[in-house]
Every structure is written in C-alpha cells, then in structure tokens.
Amino acid sequence: MFGTRRRCCELLVLHCRSFTALMAAAPRSPSSVPAFSTGSPTPTPKRLGTHNGTFHCDEALGCFMIRLTSKFAGSDIIRTRDSKVLETLDAVLDVGGVYDPSHDRYDHHQKGFSEVFGHGFITKLSSAGLVYKHYGKEIIAKELQLDEGHENVQRLYLAVYKSFIEAIDAIDNGISRYDTDQPPKYVNATDLSSRVGHLNLDWMDPDQSAEKENAAFEKAMMLAGSEFLESIHFHVKSWLPARSIVIQCLSSRGDIDSSGEIMLLNQFCPWKLHLFELEEELKINPPTKYVIYQDDRGKSWRVQAVATSPSSFESRKALPLPWRGLRDDELSRESGIPGCVFVHMSGFIGGNQTYDGALAMARAALKF
Numbered sequence: 001m002f003g004t005r006r007r008c009c010e011l012l013v014l015h016c017r018s019f020t021a022l023m024a025a026a027p028r029s030p031s032s033v034p035a036f037s038t039g040s041p042t043p044t045p046k047r048l049g050t051h052n053g054t055f056h057c058d059e060a061l062g063c064f065m066i067r068l069t070s071k072f073a074g075s076d077i078i079r080t081r082d083s084k085v086l087e088t089l090d091a092v093l094d095v096g097g098v099y100d101p102s103h104d105r106y107d108h109h110q111k112g113f114s115e116v117f118g119h120g121f122i123t124k125l126s127s128a129g130l131v132y133k134h135y136g137k138e139i140i141a142k143e144l145q146l147d148e149g150h151e152n153v154q155r156l157y158l159a160v161y162k163s164f165i166e167a168i169d170a171i172d173n174g175i176s177r178y179d180t181d182q183p184p185k186y187v188n189a190t191d192l193s194s195r196v197g198h199l200n201l202d203w204m205d206p207d208q209s210a211e212k213e214n215a216a217f218e219k220a221m222m223l224a225g226s227e228f229l230e231s232i233h234f235h236v237k238s239w240l241p242a243r244s245i246v247i248q249c250l251s252s253r254g255d256i257d258s259s260g261e262i263m264l265l266n267q268f269c270p271w272k273l274h275l276f277e278l279e280e281e282l283k284i285n286p287p288t289k290y291v292i293y294q295d296d297r298g299k300s301w302r303v304q305a306v307a308t309s310p311s312s313f314e315s316r317k318a319l320p321l322p323w324r325g326l327r328d329d330e331l332s333r334e335s336g337i338p339g340c341v342f343v344h345m346s347g348f349i350g351g352n353q354t355y356d357g358a359l360a361m362a363r364a365a366l367k368f
C-alpha cells in the first residue's frame, strides 16, 4: 500500500477544484467512504483513473459525469497508462482493457467489447456511454431532485442519451452517421467531440508537460460537462413541457376531426420530434396528417402537413397539388374555402385567416 501511495505522488493528480460552480449541481454525499484506509481520520477522496496523452470527449465527459455521483463526488483524477497504478484505483475509464461495472472498470477498447445502451439504441458505447449507462439515472435524478424511479427521470435518461451521449459514443468508436462510402461534401469540426479534441496541446507548444496536459484535460471536462448539464436542463425546462402539450393535443385529436388525423396544437411549442416519438410510443394509428396552429404573430392560422420522418422534407400527405403556390383569392377560389392565405409550393404548409378556415383546408386535403 505504501509503495502504491508513493508512486501515486509521482503522478499528477487532478483535483479539479476549479469545478466548484458546476459541481454545486451535484450534492456531495456525506456518506462517501474513503477509498482506502490511511489510518488517518480524514476521509481520503476516491481516485479515478484515465489515460494520459491525447484526450477525447468520451473520457473527459465520463470523468465529469462520474464525479456527479454520490460514490465518486470530489474524487481525484489520475491520468496514466501504468497498469500497476490503474489497478489500485477506485474507477478506471477509457484505459485498462476491462469493462466490469461491479468494479467500476469502464474501458471499451478491448477485443470482444460490444456493450450498447439498450432501449433500442445499438451504437457501441464509449467510456462516456458506459458511465452514463450505469450512473445516468442517478445523475439526472439529482439534477431534477426526484427519485430515480420517477417517470421523468427515466424519460430524460433516454432523451439525453439520444440527443447528447449517443453521438459521442459513435464518434469515438468511428461510426458514421450514414451508410455511405461517399466522402463528406464539407468538413464539420464544430461538434463537441471536435471542440474537446482542439483543447489538446498543440504540437508547436514548447511546454508539453504533464501539468499542462492535465490542465487542458480539466478544461475539456469542464466544456463537455457544462454542455451535458445544459442538455439536462434544456430537457427539463423546454423538452418535457412541450412533450406534455403534444400528448394532450394528440389525445384530444378526436374532438377536432373524427378522422383522428388532424391535430390542433392549442399552445405553440416545438412539436415535430415529439409527435413522431409519441405516435410510436402510444401506437397511434392512423398517423397524424395535419397539424393546425396559430402563427407566431397570432394573426392567422397555419395548417402543416406532417413529414414522413423527422429528417424528411416529404409529407405524409402534402396539401393538394392544385392549391400549391397559390395565394389569397385565387387559392380560395381553387379550394372553395374562403379566407385562404397561402399554400407553399411543396404543399407542406398553408394558411387561413381563421381556425375554422385552416381546419376546413385540412379536412378538404384529407379527402383529396
């Protein structure tokens, strides 16, 4: 034990005390126990290991996230590839060749590793995804000040994986977004993984010391961690309320039209992604064809054709061809519906001056 301790002092220990502002989000557990007995009454912080040298977004985020748990709050970070040192640590991320959550070993580089998040997600995990898989619910529950079993914790656990973590796992494991051999048409180097990569020491930098490298890693943890927390907060204050509105509007769609294919969005919110997710989750059939809502100035009403998928420009049932590209009186004559304002050339959206007019357009379009 003594030998280990001395070795350890030769290594650089990141205390990450500059994190206090971010860490305030994660209450430290008074029950956290010392990592090993030192014979002294003050509890020793736990020790997390990750590799030194070039760092990536996955372990920067993984280290940040694991320190938000009760078990590892305030722990020190030791960056090394020395397996004798790694063996003595309380958790090891992205190095060591072992995935064993019961001993907090979270490497993903070893042959045969194939862990995925589950819940329908099949992207191979990185050290970030591994930490999130095992501790994500605890972290989110603390941020929301809810029990881990609360349905909103489970909901956010999946939503934050989908919108934030999965891309980091995929990028780290070299999985591209599309099945294609085509070279990309342009470079996109502003995503989080790229920005973390840019924080590594420049080869031209005369100071390539471990101290400088560790300071850069600390910045990387801060960058990835703050965006992770922002993602959770966005989901709490914006995504969840929008989801509730869409659930409520979907459930009363039968009152709008007996077809069940027209939804009135009675309070504007970002509805598109929720609509796709909820239709699938609630097994809604037939799928919604049109959504009616008041325009942002509250002056007229819009009727929007729902797309075939979240990323598609194609509509499930575009507004009728003869209406497209027409405006005002000409459109009203063509549709036989007074007060029409416009229908877009592609037929994905149209407008009427009143709610009744927009509903009439949707109903007529359904029968077209």
Ligand SMILES: *[C@@H]1O[C@H](CO)[C@@H](O)[C@H](O)[C@H]1NC(C)=O
Pocket: 011, 052, 053, 054, 080, 081, 082
């Ligand atoms: C990692 O740290 C060890 C000392 O623990 C050092 O010998 C090695 O050069 C470092 N590796 C890199 C890539 O910086």
Ligand SMILES: *[C@@H]1O[C@H](CO)[C@@H](O)[C@H](O)[C@H]1NC(C)=O
Pocket: 167, 188, 189, 190, 191, 192
């Ligand atoms: C670049 O990548 C980021 C992250 O993957 C993405 O959010 C952004 O939309 C991309 N930008 C473009 C222009 O594709």
Ligand SMILES: *[C@@H]1O[C@H](CO)[C@@H](O)[C@H](O)[C@H]1NC(C)=O
Pocket: 337, 338, 339, 340, 352, 353, 354, 355, 356, 357, 358, 360
């Ligand atoms: C469309 O809006 C106009 C203007 O308010 C209105 O006169 C017309 O009745 C509306 N159409 C229908 C079918 O209600």
